[in-house]
Amino acid sequence: MHLWLPTGLPIVQPVDARPSGKPSVYSRVFFRFIDWLRHRIAQASLVGDHPIFRNSQFPWVAGLEAQAPAIRAELAGLLSERQRLPAFHEISPDVGQITSDDQWKTFVFMGYGLRSDRNLARCPATARALAGIPGIRTAFFSILEAGKRIPLHTGPYNGVLRLHLGLVVPEPAERCWIEVGGERYSWQEGRAVVFDDLYPHEVHNDTAGLRAVLFVDFERPCRAPVRWLNRLVLMAAPFTDEIRRGKANHDAWEKGYYRQK
Numbered sequence: 001m002h003l004w005l006p007t008g009l010p011i012v013q014p015v016d017a018r019p020s021g022k023p024s025v026y027s028r029v030f031f032r033f034i035d036w037l038r039h040r041i042a043q044a045s046l047v048g049d050h051p052i053f054r055n056s057q058f059p060w061v062a063g064l065e066a067q068a069p070a071i072r073a074e075l076a077g078l079l080s081e082r083q084r085l086p087a088f089h090e091i092s093p094d095v096g097q098i099t100s101d102d103q104w105k106t107f108v109f110m111g112y113g114l115r116s117d118r119n120l121a122r123c124p125a126t127a128r129a130l131a132g133i134p135g136i137r138t139a140f141f142s143i144l145e146a147g148k149r150i151p152l153h154t155g156p157y158n159g160v161l162r163l164h165l166g167l168v169v170p171e172p173a174e175r176c177w178i179e180v181g182g183e184r185y186s187w188q189e190g191r192a193v194v195f196d197d198l199y200p201h202e203v204h205n206d207t208a209g210l211r212a213v214l215f216v217d218f219e220r221p222c223r224a225p226v227r228w229l230n231r232l233v234l235m236a237a238p239f240t241d242e243i244r245r246g247k248a249n250h251d252a253w254e255k256g257y258y259r260q261k
Contacts (some may be wrong), residue, residue, distance in 0.1 A: 044226035051181030070125035103145040113238025135219030142215040157199035171207025
């Protein structure tokens with residue numbers, strides 16, 4: 001399950017699929033329920049059902065964009081030591097289905113069942129910005145090295161929407177993009193894009209430079225009673241096998257990272 005992670009049901013052949021054992025009864029029941037709920041989420045969505053949304057549909061986005069310079073300044077300190085940051089699949093082994101190298105790094109602030117107080121304290125301006133996002137569920141810096149590509153894949157669930165706030169965008173910008181449901185978007189520094197990762201999507205950084213964004217998942221606005229069912233899913237997600245493994249991996253990385261500081 002990747003509610004706070006970017007992959008779910010790969011469309012491509014896995015790069016490095018690592019079996020994690022038979023899922024628990026809890027996880028099997030949970031996944032069956034979200035399979036049933038997906039279509040109902042789309043129908044009840046207060047912002048429609050689109051691959052990429054208009055920022056004006058989310059009034060708080062402009063305020064987040066205004067804080068991009070302060071967020072980027074905190075990111076800059078991390079980029080100088082990014083070799084110590086974890087690759088995504090080192091936090092979530094399931095991400096090995098689409099990537100298995102060290103060219104996609106993360107610095108996690110929060111996720112389902114996870115809150116990194118140390119990472120938030122290191123980036124106070126980012127922490128303040130995140131506090132202003134309604135229904136936030138996940139947040140981290142997502143860093144792609146030059147030439148990195150993430151192949152076509154889909155997320156597992158549309159009860160959250162995803163936001164990328166462009167922080168470092170290499171030139172030429174048109175060679176650094178995400179394509180969601182056939183709609184292509186090139187990141188812009190200081191600008192956000194909101195999309196539904198249940199649509200097939202892929203990422204290319206076909207430049208000689210690094211790309212970094214603030215990656216956020218937030219609760220999708222829905223009509224009742226689907227809104228309540230969605231919140232039930234989001235509350236239950238931390239108890240799935242997949243998210244518990246991700247939290248344990250992050251806790252282990254964080255302990256080693258701050259011990260060396």
